[in-house]
Amino acid sequence: AIKCHSDVVRPVAAEQQVALSINPYHLGFAMWExxxxxxxxxxxxxxxxxxxxxxxxxxxxxxxLADELGLFRFSARSDGQVKVLEPDLTALHEAILAPKYNFGAPIVSASLVRNDGTLELTHDSATDARGLDLERSREVLDYLQRVxxxxxxxxxxxxxxxxxxLTAP
Structure with a gap:
């Protein structure tokens, strides 16, 4: 019980570290308090x-409360550079909630069935605003291909x- 409680009442990072992900339990607990x-x-x-x-x-x-909790939006480049963005509260709300849309699942749709039966799927990364876990995606494609x-x-x-x-034979 103590471990669970400590995971709720403290953010992900400690002391002078900066966490680039939000502990949703800590956020909800702080808002509730x-x-x-x-x-x-x-x-x-x-x-x-x-x-x-x-x-x-x-x-x-x-x-x-966002300032008190040290919440901010950021953009991360592929070279590892991180830039803090302007403090727009509405944009912060949406950045916190975006991963929860569609129950946190990526939006993937069937876009075409080719003449040879190949199924083309498209990941809506613009709406998701995130990429896929490539290893897990390959596993899912293998399962889909079996069906x-x-x-x-x-x-x-x-x-x-x-x-x-990504392809599954």
């Missing part, structure tokens, strides 16, 4: 009943944002 402190437990319970995760972040993560019984081609992007095709 701030609401209870400022509005009381009854108001916090009403918010819990009314808001889903998306509404909770959009409606109750304030600029002050489809024809070749499968998945078009996605690599870490540099360039087009990449």
């Amino acid at each position: 701030k609401i209870v402190e400022s509005k009381g437990l009854a108001a916090a319970r009403a918010i819990m009943e009314q808001d889903d995760d998306f509404g909770f972040v959009r409606n109750h993560l304030t600029r002050e 489809w019984r024809r070749p499968i081609v998945l078009t996605t992007v690599n870490q540099a944002g360039s087009a990449l095709e």
